Amino acid sequence: MEITMEMVKKLREETHAGIMDCKKALAQSNGDFAGAAKYLKEVGLAAVEKRADRATEEGRITFAIGEKMAVIVNITCETDFVARNAEFKKLGEDVCALGLKNGDREATTEMEDLVKGLIATIHENMCIKKYAAVDIPANGYVSGYSHADGNIGVLVSFEASDKKVFESEAFKTLAFNTAMHVCAADPLYLDAQSVPKAYEEEQLSIFKVQVANMGKPEKVLEGIVRGKLNKHYAEICLMNQVCQVYNDDGLTIAQIIAKFNKENSADVKITGFQRMRAGA
Numbered sequence: 001m002e003i004t005m006e007m008v009k010k011l012r013e014e015t016h017a018g019i020m021d022c023k024k025a026l027a028q029s030n031g032d033f034a035g036a037a038k039y040l041k042e043v044g045l046a047a048v049e050k051r052a053d054r055a056t057e058e059g060r061i062t063f064a065i066g067e068k069m070a071v072i073v074n075i076t077c078e079t080d081f082v083a084r085n086a087e088f089k090k091l092g093e094d095v096c097a098l099g100l101k102n103g104d105r106e107a108t109t110e111m112e113d114l115v116k117g118l119i120a121t122i123h124e125n126m127c128i129k130k131y132a133a134v135d136i137p138a139n140g141y142v143s144g145y146s147h148a149d150g151n152i153g154v155l156v157s158f159e160a161s162d163k164k165v166f167e168s169e170a171f172k173t174l175a176f177n178t179a180m181h182v183c184a185a186d187p188l189y190l191d192a193q194s195v196p197k198a199y200e201e202e203q204l205s206i207f208k209v210q211v212a213n214m215g216k217p218e219k220v221l222e223g224i225v226r227g228k229l230n231k232h233y234a235e236i237c238l239m240n241q242v243c244q245v246y247n248d249d250g251l252t253i254a255q256i257i258a259k260f261n262k263e264n265s266a267d268v269k270i271t272g273f274q275r276m277r278a279g280a
Contacts, residue, residue, distance in 0.1 A: 061153030062092030143175035
């Protein structure tokens with residue numbers, strides 16, 4: 001049976017396989033479209049398995065914000081060339097859209113199938129490294145920020161008793177700049193209360209060893225240790241960090257939020273954040 005370019009084009013549009021692969025599949029199936037599509041799928045899945053062990057240290061962060069939920073995903077690949085590819089970018093968008101549509105709390109088989117489909121087309125290993133979903137309550141708001149063409153992605157969650165405050169330009173600026181700060185400062189925890197007790201005890205034991213030979217009274221040493229812990233929290237806790245976006249004479253994020261609330265008669269608070277870096 002003669003294989004026409006129209007047949008090849010139709011098969012390519014459905015399977016996203018290469019032109020020569022489509023032509024070969026149609027020839028092997030003697031023009032049977034369903035048989036050719038099945039063959040390409042089998043070959044593609046085989047290619048996926050073959051590439052499964054290849055390192056994926058590049059990638060892109062994609063996020064999407066809906067009415068009741070926001071999702072963020074880190075999809076990795078082998079090369080930065082593919083990470084900048086339009087099809088790879090669309091893959092992230094499709095995974096996020098699927099997550100919002102189905103309300104998925106974690107990556108699903110359906111999302112993995114989208115990834116496998118692109119592996120079969122591009123012939124490079126990829127995987128969903130991280131996926132997170134953030135609920136948006138009736139009194140909530142989520143701000144997003146993407147840095148360096150998807151190299152870092154951030155979501156920051158806010159709440160307030162009166163959601164009308166979220167409509168103001170002043171708040172939108174605050175929310176966006178906070179997301180930018182999270183991108184730059186890379187906090188580990190929201191605040192001191194969010195730090196796991198085991199982590200805090202480990203840090204305290206380290207600081208106690210550091211001051212043990214200072215020859216000072218016990219109460220003085222306790223104060224020095226506590227000061228070291230507070231300084232450490234200023235490095236790892238979002239609310240304790242000095243904002244890297246505003247020029248507010250060294251105000252912390254907590255102080256900036258308090259200042260906004262005072263100036264706008266509001267009670268906005270940050271409830272959480274997600275930060276992902278491509279390939280990590």
